[in-house]
Amino acid sequence: MSDGWRVPARATTNAGRSIVVTGAGSGIGQATVQVLAGQGANVVAVDLTPESLAWLDEAPELAGVVRVSGSVTDESTNAEMVAAAVKAFGRLDAVALNAGIVVLGDITRGSIDDYDRVMDVNVRGVVLGLKAALAVMEAGSSVVITGSISGLGGDSGLWAYNAAKAAVVNLARSVALDVAHRNIRVNAVCPGATHSAMTAGVQGHQQGQAMAARVPLGRFAQPWEIGEVIAFLASPASSHVTGVAIPVDGGTMADNGQWATYGARAAGFQ
Numbered sequence: 001m002s003d004g005w006r007v008p009a010r011a012t013t014n015a016g017r018s019i020v021v022t023g024a025g026s027g028i029g030q031a032t033v034q035v036l037a038g039q040g041a042n043v044v045a046v047d048l049t050p051e052s053l054a055w056l057d058e059a060p061e062l063a064g065v066v067r068v069s070g071s072v073t074d075e076s077t078n079a080e081m082v083a084a085a086v087k088a089f090g091r092l093d094a095v096a097l098n099a100g101i102v103v104l105g106d107i108t109r110g111s112i113d114d115y116d117r118v119m120d121v122n123v124r125g126v127v128l129g130l131k132a133a134l135a136v137m138e139a140g141s142s143v144v145i146t147g148s149i150s151g152l153g154g155d156s157g158l159w160a161y162n163a164a165k166a167a168v169v170n171l172a173r174s175v176a177l178d179v180a181h182r183n184i185r186v187n188a189v190c191p192g193a194t195h196s197a198m199t200a201g202v203q204g205h206q207q208g209q210a211m212a213a214r215v216p217l218g219r220f221a222q223p224w225e226i227g228e229v230i231a232f233l234a235s236p237a238s239s240h241v242t243g244v245a246i247p248v249d250g251g252t253m254a255d256n257g258q259w260a261t262y263g264a265r266a267a268g269f270q
């Protein structure tokens with residue numbers, strides 16, 4: 001017998017939890033909505049426009065998902081999404097601050113406008129989401145920020161994105177410390193290359209093949225594979241995990257880049 005403890009009978013999934021997902025119109029956010037709803041969560045889906053959430057019309061099993069449209073860079077959108085969760089489901093148990101954009105090109109050609117846009121959505125949007133959610137969250141709640149392995153190391157041609165993702169990874173650690181005494185957890189998920197609209201431009205091109213070859217598991221993630229880890233961090237199953245940045249990258253960050261990966265060898269590079 002165990003020494004005075006029992007595995008709690010509570011669900012280790014998100015059944016019955018009230019959860020907001022931003023960037024829910026596509027890719028990782030869209031998959032996260034599906035994973036969470038599949039676990040029985042009550043979900044608020046947030047994206048720029050009603051049209052970007054229209055995919056929900058095609059999924060009758062997601063009829064209960066509440067929709068909020070607007071930019072996460074606006075305080076009003078963040079207030080509205082939190083209020084929508086409280087109004088529809090009585091409270092807010094978790095929020096997946098996932099909306100993000102990327103701008104490609106090296107710093108010598110990139111503009112300050114590009115930088116401002118990337119920081120606005122990827123950092124300011126997350127800060128506003130944190131402030132709005134933490135104002136109503138109670139003990140046992142969880143915040144999951146979508147960082148990136150681009151926040152854990154550099155990429156060529158992604159300077160603004162690298163800066164923004166590094167900022168939110170450290171923001172997760174910092175805010176985790178600020179709210180730990182309330183038993184609220186804050187973590188970052190750091191995807192590697194993942195199939196979504198964001199990476200559609202490299203799919204089927206040499207660049208996409210080269211990226212997949214850099215992944216020890218030899219392929220891009222499917223968006224739901226990131227959604228499953230977001231769901232774990234949102235749920236009570238991760239009740240002692242806070243202030244971490246978890247790579248979900250097929251082993252990319254485990255590799256120092258010196259040798260050809262299994263993925264590269266499988267793709268014919270020796």
Ligand SMILES: NC(=O)c1ccc[n+]([C@@H]2O[C@H](COP(=O)([O-])OP(=O)(O)OC[C@H]3O[C@@H](n4cnc5c(N)ncnc54)[C@H](O)[C@@H]3O)[C@@H](O)[C@H]2O)c1
Nearest residue numbers: 023025026027028071072099100148191193194196197198
């Ligand atoms: N795809 C990848 O390879 C990858 C890797 C690491 C991290 N990420 C991160 O994962 C997150 C999701 O990206 P994705 O790959 O699903 O991309 P995606 O482009 O498929 O989806 C992003 C969604 O965010 C929405 N969005 C953009 N700006 C917004 C704003 N201001 N307000 C509200 N919604 C907004 C878009 O409309 C879109 O629906 C992002 O934070 C991204 O940086 C993606």
